[in-house]
Amino acid sequence: MKVRSVDIGQMASASEVIFEALREAIVKGDLTEGEALRQDRIARMFNVSRIPVREALTRLEEQGLVSTQRYRGAVVTTLSTEEVSEIFEYRALLEPEMLKASVPRMTDEALRRARQIAAAFASEPDSVHWGELNRDFHYALYEAANRPYFLQAINAALDRVDRYSRIQLVMTDGMERARREHEAILAACEARDATRAAELTREHIRGAGRSLVDFLVRSRAERDGTASRASA
Amino acid sequence: MKVRSVDIGQMASASEVIFEALREAIVKGDLTEGEALRQDRIARMFNVSRIPVREALTRLEEQGLVSTQRYRGAVVTTLSTEEVSEIFEYRALLEPEMLKASVPRMTDEALRRARQIAAAFASEPDSVHWGELNRDFHYALYEAANRPYFLQAINAALDRVDRYSRIQLVMTDGMERARREHEAILAACEARDATRAAELTREHIRGAGRSLVDFLVRSRAERDGTASRASA
DNA sequence: ATATTGCAAATTGGATCCAAAAAACAGATG
């Protein structure tokens, strides 16, 4: 009898493992902006040579999560407030369009899943899994649009600003507000009102962007202020 | 006397050179879809080891220009008609927005440059530099918007579909039509009518997308037809 | 004390070598 082997998912390559680990660490904010990523150190952490580490860093650079200078190594990218603002404008353009395409095609099953995730938001007001849930929620809404390129673009944008969003969410009332807005967007989807869902999404993103930029401007001004006082 | 060294632009790394060369070859269509990219062969072409070649291929994969399978190497990406269509929708969303932001900020100098490039279109109906000119034209129009992330996103999308566009342009009346539409967009910019310029751009891209997808569907159907006849 | 110069250490980019996997091929078997 032929036993179909179960190895559907290939054993991941070393560089893949490292790439995913670093990517998650950066997105979640465990690696802070400006932090240097030494090839040798990372290689030892994973018990591999520097070669797969370099491949992972190359990919991260291509995604804009780290920036490297020749012979000087890689550091976690720091986004200026202008860049954060631009990325939110970008999301505010793409995501409503995505949702508009998705709503007419969403199955009841997809709506149920989205509602389930929305419920999880309410029950878990701590921010540990917030980013994860946020992704899942948006993914559940956008999935039916069946636009892989759009989805990838949206995810890339999310990756870049996620760590900033997380900081802001816990420091302000952002979490409660996001929960309410998600609820409204989901309700519009359930009512099959694509236009309204898109409009709400646009405002949701614009609002989140504004308050994040605001938060960054203030906290950076303060930091620079104390820094200059300290150095003076 | 202090002589400021002149090496403003660092000597490019080997992987950078290879990356740019392969990228251009793929975008221009010199490397055709599905073509295998052997590390060893490329390494010998550039007189380097496989290491910088692998870095270049990793970057190309991250940009979606090649796709690799573990232990099986890299091939130039083939886009389905659905993917081409989606990328044009994406461009049709981003580029008008970009232009709308750009028009109010365009200097007379920028307009002059754009007009100069538009003139070059007319004088050089051959398609050799068409893609190049097309990029330059759009870049001249979008530059003033001062949105690097949008620009990068647009360029990435252009890179993916450029080689298909080029084929279609020479096979149909696309070149003449594009020239006319560019003229109209530029006129709207010169009249500082951002809304109209954006609308024309959207239709320009939508139209180009439709006719390209149409062209691809037909030429691929024919190819598969002859192929199956040949193999039968 | 501060700026400058000349090593030494740390770090990266690339070359060479080796192991693992896939593809190509040849012979055996139904």
Added chain:
DNA sequence: CATCTGTTTTTTGGATCCAATTTGCAATAT
């Protein structure tokens, strides 16, 4: 003849080694 099987060849992923460059630091000069 098609198919299976074992072997050889090709090709990729990763380890180790070396060269080029930057960085840290000490000694010196101003």
